[in-house]
Amino acid sequence: MNEEILINLNEKQLNAVKTTEGYVRVIAGAGSGKTKALTSRFAYIVKYLGINSSNIICVTFTNKAAQEMKKRVKKLIGDSFDISLITTYHGFCVKFLREDINKIFYPKGFLILDTEDQKTILRNIYTELNITSRDLSFKQVFKYISNSKKGLDYLNYVLQNKTIETNKDDKLLNTIFQKYLEKQKRNYALDFDDLINFTIYILTNFDDVLNKWQNRLHYIQVDEAQDSSENQFQLIEMLSRQHKNLFVVGDPDQTIYEWRGAKPEYLVDFDKIFPDSVTIIMNQNYRSTPNILKIGNHIIKNNKIRVDKEMITQNPEGIDVVHFHGCHEFEESLWIAKEIKEIIKIENAKFSDITILYRANYLSRNIEQALIKENIPYTIFGGVKFFERKEIKDILSILSLINSEDDISFLRMFNNPTRGLGKKFLENLTLVAQSQNLSLFQALKKNIEKTELSKKGAKDFLDIIIELKELSKIKSISDLVKDILDKTALGELYRKDGDEERINNIKELVSSMILYENESQEIVTIQDYLQEISLYTDLDTNNDIQDKVKLMTIHISKGLEFPYVFLCGFTEGVIPSAMAIKERRNRAIEEERRLTYVAITRAEKRFYLTESEGFNFISGSNKYPSRFLFEINENFYIRKGELSQDIINEAKLQLNLNGTDNLEYLNVGDFVFHNVWKKGIVKEVDREKNQYIIEFMEIGKTRPIDFSFKFLTKLNQESTSNRIIKSHNNKEEKVLENKRIQSNESNNKKWWEFWK
The missing domain is CATH 1.10.486.10 (PCRA; domain 4)
Structure with missing residues (x-):
């Protein structure tokens, strides 16, 4: 059985498996056999090094991933070994707390709250305070509770009865949070945030417990390390201090959960945190064709928070990637449906080989109608039909x-x-x-x-x-x-x-x-x-057929692979999401680019990008192709559907893609020209607030200017004020702006105002 562990591993996978000592970082690109390397390494440590499996912890993010790893490890080492520490972060914390929570005078039989339990507590609190969801939605409260539990300060209130630090501007939320904590404590109940926070608290405050677990865990492996939060990384770092054997594997280019706390910097800067660490880059892709990988590589290289790598493959060249532009959404979705029929016919494929991805669930509406119209069976993963x-x-x-x-x-x-x-x-x-x-x-x-x-x-x-x-x-x-x-x-x-x-x-x-x-x-x-x-709400439609086209969001597709993939709604404001950019600016653009990369790298044989013209009710403007489309060399794909040069020009003007992308491109000391305040100098770059502090000569004052402000141009030695003014007042821009205004129908404007 030992020989099985090392067979069919490529050179870099083998290197990852055999590098067992010290701090090791593996950058494992999409489709590079990450899980194979991770499980083979676990088995190698047990079978070749003789380490007891109960002294190895391997953490991942989902129960499904943990179960898959256990299954593979068992196949390699047999059923007689304890592999209970192949688990999720939360799973490990539950094991830890069942053993050591008595240190803080909680019973080992403490309760674990799920979302419905939390809602029950909130309903009780709302009754006590005589308020309803009209005063404050559960979603707002959950967000406040989660944000308040990102640090450990609240535990001083729970465990030591100290005064809780609250936000003075949110008195009602503060009151609800305090009552929520009191009811938790009264019932010895922990929610998911508490599991890791209580674990870190005990490890920090009780040296005997810390030493016990550090001595026990000789080898620590972390899967999908790019998705680790600050608390999660702190936990594994603490546990690894004794034996210093920490192995992290992941891909910063596939970080798509920053919005819920993931910190890709821990993986990107791992070699700086641990200067003696070893880095192994697994960049051989076994999944996709070179044509598909080419556009993925081309897009993702524009990100800054990453470890430089280029995915390669020995697979045959395959079919060209296709970009389809429709004159409206119906044409886009109908084209997808007809292309699916062509795939079925030409390649003798099954419907279940085909997957349609989208950025958000609402985008399924047009697709569903087209599939039903063309009598194509489908199922929605992780969502409800529109x-x-x-x-x-x-x-x-x-x-x-x-x-x-x-x-x-x-x-x-x-x-x-x-x-x-x-x-x-x-x-x-x-x-x-x-x-x-x-x-x-x-x-x-x-x-x-x-x-x-x-x-x-x-x-x-x-x-x-x-x-x-x-x-x-x-x-x-x-x-x-x-x-x-x-x-x-x-x-x-x-x-x-x-x-x-x-x-x-x-x-x-x-x-x-x-x-x-x-x-x-x-x-x-x-x-x-x-x-x-x-016609589109018949619950019986195709329910008896198992061979169905799959519809899902990009987030749900992560970790999966499909022979044929369509990414629909490839529209600015959708991907990248206008809301995400508004909230997190250039951080969001990088994450949205990673989402695009994840979608591309799900495909094995064929990949399609589709979008269409019209009015986007989400962003409140005309629809343009995603800015990410313009990052791909046009030689890397073929275009179907007529995308006019006018739309391309207008898109580039609206997106500011003509070499003047202002999202954090200036430095202190740069001279700039503002369309109103004329010449200025950058005095400060405030990345927390996404703004420059600029001193303008003509008014003799400084002003905070948003990174995304379009009409701010960097001056060089040859620049003149007249030239800059001309560049921002050219006829083309005026013509295109007039076109845009005229094309918005009155009901479009009215609806945008209503929901704004």
Whole structure:
């Protein structure tokens, strides 16, 4: 069995396996056999070095990955070894705390809270404080709790009864957080953040426990190290101090979880943190064709937070990568559906060989409609089909109630959002409806003055639907949705909930309505629209077929591979995400570029990039191809669909891609020209706030200027003010700007203003 451990390893994998001592960093590119190297190394340490498997810890990020590693290790070393320390970070912390949490006077049988348990605690707190989700959404509270638990300070309050440091500007959140901690402590309950924080606290404050675990863990292996947070890295660093055998493997180019705490710098700067460390770069890809890898390499090299590498492969050249540009979303999605049929026909492939990736779930709507239209079976991984999502069903139910006054829609919406109409009210209304042979809505309308039905919430709901019925006679469906959201308070509920995806889904629904109305030869009624939509909401569609095209977000696809991959919605504002850029600027652009890289490197045989023209309700502007498309040499792919030079020029102007990308490109001492304040000098570069501090000569004052501000140009010795002014006021830009303004229809503008 020993021989099995080392067979079929390439030179760099073998090097990683046999380098067992000291601090070792392995940069393992996409499809390079990372898991094979990791599990072979574990087996090598056990079988070749004779180390007891219980003295080796191997941490990864998901239970699925941990189970896969255990399975592979067992195959290499047999079933008689203890491999319980092949686990997740949270799994290790649970083992640790079950053994040593008594040090802080907690029982070893402490409770572990899941999300539903946390919600139960919050509901109890809301009742005590006499508040509702209208005052503060659970999402806001969860975010506050998670942010407050990034450090260990809160444990001084929990474990030592010291005063908790709070944010004075958020009194309600502070109060809820404090009560949440008190209820946790009373029940000896830990949430997921607590598991690692309590572990670090005990290791930091009890030397005997630290020494015990350091002595026990002779070898430490970390999978997907680029996704480690500050606390996670601190934990493994503490545990490795005694034997100094820390092996980390990962790929900074695939860091896609910075938004939830991942710090790729720990992997990128590993050689600086541990100067005696060894670095091994595994850059041979076994998955993709050279044509696919070429565009992945070309895009990712633009990132700064990375370890330089170029993925190579010995696979045959394969089929050219394709970029498709559609004149609208329907053309884009229909082209994808027809191309899938071609793949099935030409390559004798199965539907399950094909995967469609997107940046966000709302993008599945057009794709789903096209696949159903072309009778292509599909399944959505990790998500809900578009027309089955709560917020979409809510709006469609109101439309249905306006149109047909049916009971199903009434039951869904009469107390949504809550109007204080409980079980007893519904029982009374049902009895009246049955006795008069009316629908529930008709019974309410006819009997609203009856004592058992004349609730304020019932009258309000009745008035809303009657008013919407009148509005539906004079308004288009896309216009009516705004009134539905406004008058039913659903819009306020979704905004309050803070779930950006719900809002994006509604924008996508309205966008599809506008397109449907524009393409229709006649005025579209509610009945027409609901009939059209019914084609796409049949729950029985293809449910009995296992051979299905897979639809999923790029995040879900990480770690997977597929023969044929389409990345749809390759549009600026979608990828890179406008919201992410707004929140995290150039850090976000790097992560969005990594997301693109992850999508590309999922593909084995064929890869497609698709996008289309139109209006983007998410960013509130016309649609342009993603800036990442312009980072790829046009010789590396073939284009299908007509992408006009006007759109390319306009995109580059809007994205500022003509050599004047201002996202942190100036240095202290650089002279600049501002379109209003003229000449200035950079006095400071503030990377925390993403801004320059610039002193402007003409006004004699300093001003903070955002990194992303377009009309700021670096001056060189040959530059003159006249030349700069000319560059920012040329005719081309004015013409393109006028085109953009004229192309935005009034309803597009109105909807953007409504959701802004």
